[in-house]
Amino acid sequence: MKIIDGGICAAKGYKASGVHCGIRKNRTKRDLSLIYSEKRATAAAVYTTNLVKGATLSVTKRHLEDGFAQAVICNSGNANTCNENGIEIAEQMSKLTADALNISENDIVVASTGVIGQPLDITPIKDGIPDLVKTLSNDGSADASEGIMTTDTVKKEIAVEFTVGGKVCHIGGIAKGSGMIHPNMATMLVFITSDVAISKEMLKKALSSDITNTFNMVSIDGDTSTNDMVTVLANGVAGNPEITKEDGDYEIFMQALNTVTVNLCRMIASDGEGATKLLECKVDTAKSKAIAKTVAKSVICSSLLKAAMFGADANWGRVLCAIGYSGADVDINKVDVSFKSKAGEVKVCKNGAGIPFSEDEAKTVLLEKEIEILVSLNDGKDTATAWGCDLTYDYVKINGDYRT
Amino acid sequence: MKIIDGGICAAKGYKASGVHCGIRKNRTKRDLSLIYSEKRATAAAVYTTNLVKGATLSVTKRHLEDGFAQAVICNSGNANTCNENGIEIAEQMSKLTADALNISENDIVVASTGVIGQPLDITPIKDGIPDLVKTLSNDGSADASEGIMTTDTVKKEIAVEFTVGGKVCHIGGIAKGSGMIHPNMATMLVFITSDVAISKEMLKKALSSDITNTFNMVSIDGDTSTNDMVTVLANGVAGNPEITKEDGDYEIFMQALNTVTVNLCRMIASDGEGATKLLECKVDTAKSKAIAKTVAKSVICSSLLKAAMFGADANWGRVLCAIGYSGADVDINKVDVSFKSKAGEVKVCKNGAGIPFSEDEAKTVLLEKEIEILVSLNDGKDTATAWGCDLTYDYVKINGDYRT
Numbered sequence: 143m144k145i146i147d148g149g150i151c152a153a154k155g156y157k158a159s160g161v162h163c164g165i166r167k168n169r170t171k172r173d174l175s176l177i178y179s180e181k182r183a184t185a186a187a188v189y190t191t192n193l194v195k196g197a198t199l200s201v202t203k204r205h206l207e208d209g210f211a212q213a214v215i216c217n218s219g220n221a222n223t224c225n226e227n228g229i230e231i232a233e234q235m236s237k238l239t240a241d242a243l244n245i246s247e248n249d250i251v252v253a254s255t256g257v258i259g260q261p262l263d264i265t266p267i268k269d270g271i272p273d274l275v276k277t278l279s280n281d282g283s284a285d286a287s288e289g290i291m292t293t294d295t296v297k298k299e300i301a302v303e304f305t306v307g308g309k310v311c312h313i314g315g316i317a318k319g320s321g322m323i324h325p326n327m328a329t330m331l332v333f334i335t336s337d338v339a340i341s342k343e344m345l346k347k348a349l350s351s352d353i354t355n356t357f358n359m360v361s362i363d364g365d366t367s368t369n370d371m372v373t374v375l376a377n378g379v380a381g382n383p384e385i386t387k388e389d390g391d392y393e394i395f396m397q398a399l400n401t402v403t404v405n406l407c408r409m410i411a412s413d414g415e416g417a418t419k420l421l422e423c424k425v426d427t428a429k430s431k432a433i434a435k436t437v438a439k440s441v442i443c444s445s446l447l448k449a450a451m452f453g454a455d456a457n458w459g460r461v462l463c464a465i466g467y468s469g470a471d472v473d474i475n476k477v478d479v480s481f482k483s484k485a486g487e488v489k490v491c492k493n494g495a496g497i498p499f500s501e502d503e504a505k506t507v508l509l510e511k512e513i514e515i516l517v518s519l520n521d522g523k524d525t526a527t528a529w530g531c532d533l534t535y536d537y538v539k540i541n542g543d544y545r546t
Numbered sequence: 547m548k549i550i551d552g553g554i555c556a557a558k559g560y561k562a563s564g565v566h567c568g569i570r571k572n573r574t575k576r577d578l579s580l581i582y583s584e585k586r587a588t589a590a591a592v593y594t595t596n597l598v599k600g601a602t603l604s605v606t607k608r609h610l611e612d613g614f615a616q617a618v619i620c621n622s623g624n625a626n627t628c629n630e631n632g633i634e635i636a637e638q639m640s641k642l643t644a645d646a647l648n649i650s651e652n653d654i655v656v657a658s659t660g661v662i663g664q665p666l667d668i669t670p671i672k673d674g675i676p677d678l679v680k681t682l683s684n685d686g687s688a689d690a691s692e693g694i695m696t697t698d699t700v701k702k703e704i705a706v707e708f709t710v711g712g713k714v715c716h717i718g719g720i721a722k723g724s725g726m727i728h729p730n731m732a733t734m735l736v737f738i739t740s741d742v743a744i745s746k747e748m749l750k751k752a753l754s755s756d757i758t759n760t761f762n763m764v765s766i767d768g769d770t771s772t773n774d775m776v777t778v779l780a781n782g783v784a785g786n787p788e789i790t791k792e793d794g795d796y797e798i799f800m801q802a803l804n805t806v807t808v809n810l811c812r813m814i815a816s817d818g819e820g821a822t823k824l825l826e827c828k829v830d831t832a833k834s835k836a837i838a839k840t841v842a843k844s845v846i847c848s849s850l851l852k853a854a855m856f857g858a859d860a861n862w863g864r865v866l867c868a869i870g871y872s873g874a875d876v877d878i879n880k881v882d883v884s885f886k887s888k889a890g891e892v893k894v895c896k897n898g899a900g901i902p903f904s905e906d907e908a909k910t911v912l913l914e915k916e917i918e919i920l921v922s923l924n925d926g927k928d929t930a931t932a933w934g935c936d937l938t939y940d941y942v943k944i945n946g947d948y949r950t
Contacts, residue, residue: 496664
């Protein structure tokens with residue numbers, strides 16, 4: 143398996159585009175994106191668990207009930223959430239897209255991200271769709287990834303190439319992370335494309351299983367958004383024998399999917415609001431997977447630790463503290479902690495107590511942009527990883543600025 | 547019932563003191579406090595649920611097994627947590643205090659707050675105790691409250707006067723809030739004194755019941771410290787008929803205790819690290835108490851909302867979002883939200899959707915120092931309140947500064 147360029151268009155049979163249609167005032171920022179598969183694809187999605195849900199989520203959910211889709215339409219600048227006519231607008235977006243592509247409305251994935259509680263005017267979308275369709279291209283991944291950004295500072299694209307049943311296959315993905323806009327709501331959107339032939343049942347299984355170890359392990363600030371959605375389309379253009387059960391081919395597909403999703407998780411976390419550092423908490427030797435995950439998430443969510451990482455402060459007490467209140471059944475007296483980056487590794491805690499370490503060395507390790515917080519529970523064999531970012535002045539600035 | 551001066555010494559039969567013994571380098575800051583009851587008192591305590599526990603907590607727990615205590619010794623500057631000889635040091639602190647006061651070691655409540663993972667030298671404590679005992683006074687509450695502070699910016703004292711069985715009674719309290727020290731660990735410590743006669747069983751019941759609606763509803767940053775402890779002593783000097791069951795007198799005691807604890811909660815929250823505002827989330831018309839509490843805590847813990855409050859931004863979408871991901875069984879379409887302060891009240895959300903409001907008026911309301919976030923679930927009769935503070939640049943600064 144190798145990582146390649148091309149994002150969502152690396153998978154065969156997909157085109158994408160992104161335009162500025164006018165939802166945003168800034169005319170240099172694309173705000174409407176389209177992904178199109180030349181062949182109807184099996185499709186699966188997972189949605190936010192927030193009780194407050196964007197209107198687009200209900201419409202997409204209905205459209206994916208049959209397990210198929212052929213296109214994704216997504217706007218940024220307005221989340222179309224908590225609006226009285228939200229469903230109606232989401233349905234109009236779908237219908238306009240379907241008509242322009244000459245496909246079934248039921249094969250459209252529709253998504254919105256941005257402001258909540260403000261009516262979304264369909265006019266700019268209606269006006270933008272012809273342009274979107276006209277500019278669909280095999281090189282369109284970057285434009286599409288820009289069109290879904292809110293306050294993301296970088297585009298998030300990834301693709302992998304691998305072999306299934308002797309056929310060269312691909313999975314590509316784009317994402318927008320936790321960014322706020324005026325007046326705002328954090329939202330994670332991920333759109334994944336593949337040319338693998340895989341049944342809708344197995345695709346659903348693969349996605350549902352993968353996200354428990356990937357997107358569900360990312361935390362920017364502990365807030366779960368109303369519009370989070372991860373979708374995957376698989377159009378079978380690669381020509382491999384269709385994956386219909388949990389065999390070796392399915393395993394290969396799962397590994398490729400995981401490579402895509404883990405990379406997107408890292409991109410989302412490192413571009414968290416105001417973030418200067420990517421934090422990765424890797425827990426090993428846990429008694430169970432559940433314990434490993436609970437501990438990893440608790441550490442990555444600690445505001446105290448996040449602020450310490452911003453300050454490049456090897457404050458292992460905060461790691462131990464976060465493990466202690468995680469609710470996981472852990473023997474604190476067995477816990478080892480170390481901080482690691484490309485500058486080296488510093489062991490800071492052994493058997494639940496501090497050990498002498500060089501503060502200079504620790505600072506050198508923590509001044510890097512990507513920090514691993516390694517936690518060994520010494521109590522079993524399970525592992526888990528969670529991704530997050532540091533807590534910075536800019537996070538407060540972005541989220542505390544006057545909305546008006 | 548009326549609020550009076552005097553803090554922990556407002557209750558009859560109590561003396562207190564606070565000195566600088568040398569744990570802290572800053573010679574102008576007291577770092578060792580003593581509270582002494584002239585009569586052995588019934589006593590109860592609640593402790594942090596963090597699996598990482600300060601050594602003093604185990605020693606205090608053992609001493610309070612019989613339900614009695616007569617003195618409290620507490621140092622700041624070092625939490626005596628995650629140290630190999632922690633228990634030994636805590637026992638020495640107890641013994642030195644008991645010997646100096648000529649009381650049983652088993653009647654000592656011992657507490658520490660400050661740095662974790664650094665050995666606590668008993669020498670300054672040993673040297674300071676004679677001074678502490680010598681300066682015990684009926685006016686010592688302020689000194690004692692200073693001696694337990696870490697980065698708290700204000701002393702936290704309160705007392706109430708009320709009548710039980712025809713006798714004038716008192717409850718006083720001091721607290722230290724979530725503050726960090728160099729290198730740090732947030733800790734909440736609360737010491738409450740009363741001259742009421744109440745059995746140890748009823749005292750324990752009163753405290754355990756009260757904290758579920760008070761200290762357990764305070765959040766500064768979602769991190770639960772290793773050394774949190776709330777203790778109450780009741781020495782019976784007021785001469786009321788001993789409270790031994792849940793009768794009217796118990797109700798009066800409970801109300802007085804609640805007045806003390808709610809006031810301390812508000813003081814702790816408004817002096818949260820870097821805080822510029824006290825946030826109070828009041829939830830009403832909930833289907834159950836549990837739902838009301840879950841919703842109130844979720845709102846008060848949202849980093850996004852906390853940052854918005856810092857910016858005086860009436861971002862009701864973040865309130866709704868936090869309710870939505872709280873996990874509580876809530877009908878979002880029934881939820882009303884408003885922001886209130888002494889400058890007025892602005893309704894911002896009705897039936898789960900935004901309603902027009904004046905941004906100017908909202909800003910005026912939110913520029914105040916004490917903000918109420920009012921949430922009506924319109925689904926029942928239960929209520930709950932949670933306390934917190936805004937998320938500010940200073941929080942990041944205090945917690946992100948280089949430890950070294």
